[in-house]
Amino acid sequence: MARSLTVDLRGARKRVSESLTGVPEWFGGILVGSQAALLSLLMVIAPALTIAASAPTADSSSAVDWAGAASIGTHFWLLAHGVPLVTQAATFSIPPLGLTLIAMAMLVAIARRFATRSWGSWAIAVGSYAGTVALVTAVMYATSADAASAVVTATVVAVIMAAPSVAWGIWRAHGAEFGWLMRVPMQVRTGLRLASGTVFLMLCAAAVAGAAFAFVGRGAIADSASSLGLDAVGGTLLAVTETLYIPVMVIWMLAWLTGQGFIVGENSLYSPHAIEAGALPHVPILGALPSASGGLLVWAPVVIVAVAVIARLAMRRKLDLRWADVTSSAIAVGVVAVSVAALSMVASGAMGPGRMADVGIAWLPVTLVTAGLVAGGFAAVAGIELLVTRVIAPRLKRGFGRADAAKPVAEPVTTEV
Incomplete structure (x- = not known):
């Protein structure tokens, strides 16, 4: 029976691994x-x-x-x-x-x-x-x-x-082995876990928002790609290159969710409140930029608050407004702010001549707003937990206690012989 290419590759990999033992x-x-x-x-x-x-070469030569x-x-x-x-x-x-x-x-x-x-x-x-x-x-x-x-x-x-x-x-x-982690204070470990989960969920929400606008702008993307007149090889290379920049656009959409938005060219702004767009180069991926503003979109920052609430609830630890919990939340907010600032700086700079020399995010306002929204989400969970554990639960307990006390005690039944 003829061997498949996969079997041959696995055998070669095994021989290489054995030779390096x-x-x-x-x-x-x-x-x-x-x-x-x-x-x-x-x-x-x-x-x-x-x-x-x-x-083809400019002088029609084969060089x-x-x-x-x-x-x-x-x-x-x-x-x-x-x-x-x-x-x-x-x-x-x-x-x-x-x-x-x-x-x-x-x-x-x-x-x-x-x-x-x-x-x-x-x-x-x-x-x-x-x-x-x-x-x-x-x-x-x-x-x-x-x-x-x-x-x-x-x-x-x-x-x-x-x-x-x-x-x-x-x-x-x-x-x-992560035994050395036990030497790190619990508040720091909890804060880092909470921050990593929050950043991950925020990026997922930004990716979903970007995918929605890409679906809405699919016609503009197709028209821009067709107008370039590229052959199969050039079109494939352009598509691959644009795909490599999708993570950058996800970071832009994260700034959009905060309400601060981002710029693609001088004197431009893409935000939930307003869109000020100028002439853009014929790059198909730019058709996925936000194309609507106002209305319900102005509530986009609520998504960041909801993400923070979900991340905090996922920790499965009840908040009691103890200093340890407050410290963990503060560390998480700080790490989230640093992460957003770093991502914003990486996704900002120049992407071409003219207006495209200024593209990206104003990292300071985006960082401050993100930190405030995340802190608000954490505080909302703390408030809910405080309301449940300090107000609702004691009242329910007292209510059940009074109901049990008011319930008549049944007398024992005796039988005469």
């Missing part, structure tokens, strides 16, 4: 970081080379600018690591967060296969990834005056990406 932990760590960096880079360069090979295509792909990959992409026509500083998440997913998957359960393997994997990214950045910016800042930025972002990803991969493969 017993090798020093530093070798596995190097494999994790270098493979993840190079594979994610190849994933970007390969489509760029495909486009270069399929696109293909392979170096230029590889350079553009590499700079786009570095953009996902925080290094701005600067061209003669425009500057792009907002990273394609989808590509960033893909690189982190590769780190998790490769760490599960090659990393060992040790801090040394983790550190070497993180260092090898950051080192590979730094080396690529140094080569691409060798003749640039911004070489030092580009290398530092790429290295720091690479460490931030690799540290949790490699740790997660090692944990999934070998397990982990």
Whole structure:
């Protein structure tokens, strides 16, 4: 019986894993970081080379600018690591967060296969990834005056990406002991759990809101894509590139839910209260921007309050307005504020020439409003719990007690013999 390709790949993977058994932990760590960096880079360069090979040249010759295509792909990959992409026509500083998440997913998957359960393997994997990214950045910016800042930025972002990803991969493969967490105060642990759940639910709500507007604007998206007149290869590349920016639009929609909104170009505003939009480039994904305002949409910030209420109730711990609970909620609000501020800064910058040089979120008002809405949600749960435990429950208990006292006691029945 003929073997399938899947069986052959599994056999090859098993042989590779067996051949690496017993090798020093530093070798596995190097494999994790270098493979993840190079594979994610190849994933970007390969489509760029495909486009270069399929696109006609300006002078109708058969020469293909392979170096230029590889350079553009590499700079786009570095953009996902925080290094701005600067061209003669425009500057792009907002990273394609989808590509960033893909690189982190590769780190998790490769760490599960090659990393060992040790801090040394983790550190070497993180260092090898950051080192590979730094080396690529140094080569691409060798003749640039911004070489030092580009290398530092790429290295720091690479460490931030690799540290949790490699740790997660090692944990999934070998397990982990979290006994050291018991040394962290309970209030801090509870606050961090509450904050992570709140941020996750807020992003889910923002994604749902963005999907709703994308469905409403599906006609504009289709018309914009058709007007570009791209062939199959160019259309596919455009669709993939736009998909990599969907996480950025989710962060924009999070700012929209707070009521503060976001801008896409100078003198523009997309918020539940008003929409002030100017001329936008013919990019299909921009058809998914909010297209309505006013009416019931002005109540969008209530969604953030509801999310905070759900996250707090999901903790399954009754609030009694003790200092421990107040401290945990305050820590959670602070962590949520820091997370929203960081996400807002990442999703802001330049995305092209002209009006598109100013795109994103005013992080300070969005952060302050988000913190206030989340704190309001937590306070609402505390108020409900206080009302139930201090007012309603005692009254019900007293009511049942009086009912039992008023109930006549039945006399025992005697039988004469």
